[in-house]
Every structure is written in C-alpha cells, then in structure tokens.
Amino acid sequence: MTHTMVLLFALLIGVVAGLRSMTAPAVVAWGAWLGWLPVAGTWASFMGHWVTVLILTVFLVGELITDQLPSTPARIVPPQFGARILTGGFAGAVIGAGWEHTPTALIAGVLGAVAGTLGGYHLRKLLVEKNGGRDLPVALAEDVLAVGGGFLIVALAMNL
Numbered sequence: 532m533t534h535t536m537v538l539l540f541a542l543l544i545g546v547v548a549g550l551r552s553m554t555a556p557a558v559v560a561w562g563a564w565l566g567w568l569p570v571a572g573t574w575a576s577f578m579g580h581w582v583t584v585l586i587l588t589v590f591l592v593g594e595l596i597t598d599q600l601p602s603t604p605a606r607i608v609p610p611q612f613g614a615r616i617l618t619g620g621f622a623g624a625v626i627g628a629g630w631e632h633t634p635t636a637l638i639a640g641v642l643g644a645v646a647g648t649l650g651g652y653h654l655r656k657l658l659v660e661k662n663g664g665r666d667l668p669v670a671l672a673e674d675v676l677a678v679g680g681g682f683l684i685v686a687l688a689m690n691l
Contacts, residue, residue, distance in 0.1 A: 532630050532688070540688045541623030541636035542643040547684065548619030549647020550677040551598070552611070555622035555640075557591040558678070560584045562685035569629035578625055595674050599667065607652050619644025626688060 548555035556578075562568040563579035570576050577583055597603055604611055623640015627633040651673065658669045 534630075534632055534635070536688075537627055537630045537632045537636055538639040540684055541626045541632075541639035542646075543684045544622045544626055544681065545619035545640035545643020545645075546647035546650075547677050547681040548615050548622055548640070548644045549606070549649070550651045550673055550680075551591070551594055552606075552614045552618045553587065553590040553594040554677045554681050555644075556618050556625075557584075557587040558681035558685050559622045559625045560587045561682070562689070563625070567685050567689035568626060570625060573628040574633070575625045575628040591678075595678075598674070599670055605652065606648050612648055615644045615648045616641055619647070626685075 544555050544559065547558070559568060560578045560583050563570045563575065564581060564584045566579075568578075570578055606612065606615065620637045620641040623643065624633045624637035626640075627636020655666075655669055655673060659666050662669055
C-alpha cells in the first residue's frame with residue numbers, strides 16, 4: 532500500500548475515534564486478529580492476540596452503553612477529547628505499522644480524531660435539534676456509523 536493510502540486509512544480511523552473513542556482500537560484489533568492488517572512481527576503484533584481483541588471489545592461495548600446515559604459528558608470536554616486523540620493516534624499507528632509508516636500514520640490518526648471529535652459533536656448537536664431534541668436515535672445512528680465505518684476502513688485497508 533502506498534504511503535498516501537496508509538495515511539488516508541489512518542486519518543479515517545482517527546475520525547472513527549472522534550466519534551467513539553474505543554471503537555478505533557477495537558476494530559484495528561479485530562483487523563489484526565483476522566489477518567486484515569499485517570502487524571505480525573511489528574511493535575503492534577499484540578493487537579492480533581485474542582485477549583487484546585476481547586478486552587478492547589468489552590471497552591467498546593461499555594462505551595456504546597455509557598454514551599446513551601444523560602450523565603455522560605460531551606466529547607469536547609478535555610478528558611474525553613484527549614482520550615479520542617490518544618486512541619485515534621494509536622489506531623492510526625497500528626494501521627501504519629503494517630506498512631512501516633507508524634509515525635506519520637500516528638499523526639494522521641490524531642488529526643482524524645480531532646476532526647471526528649469536533650465534526651461529530653457539531654453534527655450530532657444539529658441532528659438532535661432537528662430531531663426535536665431526541666438524542667437516542669441520533670446516538671444509535673452514530674454508533675452504527677462508527678462501528679460499521681471502522682470495520683469498513685480496516686477491511687478496505689486489507690484489500691489495497
């Protein structure tokens with residue numbers, strides 16, 4: 532895969548982290564475990580272990596549940612924003628590891644996470660307003676977009 536394509540996929544997985552912070556690491560772990568991401572023999576090889584996949588999947592499910600709670604803070608407050616930046620950069624770096632582009636893919640993942648966090652926040656706010664203040668349908672649609680989009684990104688990375 533070309534460096535440009537690696538950066539594109541790292542940027543996109545960062546956007547996913549901006550939507551749901553634990554989705555990006557969970558889907559790249561699944562991608563590594565399924566052999567979709569060539570991380571064997573790299574620093575990121577641990578991502579393909581079933582224990583890593585299990586732990587990150589549990590975190591992902593927990594996040595999908597807690598996101599629906601009214602007490603969950605907005606993604607743009609510093610701790611949540613920071614978590615998205617970290618997980619987006621990490622997931623981007625994992626994608627980059629398979630093609631020996633870890634540092635630049637990490638940066639692309641961070642940039643994607645910033646864009647996904649801010650864009651996702653403002654889009655969700657707008658859609659909730661247009662939906663009569665009902666957040667749940669918008670949140671569930673965002674969950675589907677984040678998880679489905681994350682798996683699509685990792686699957687496409689495998690095929691290029």
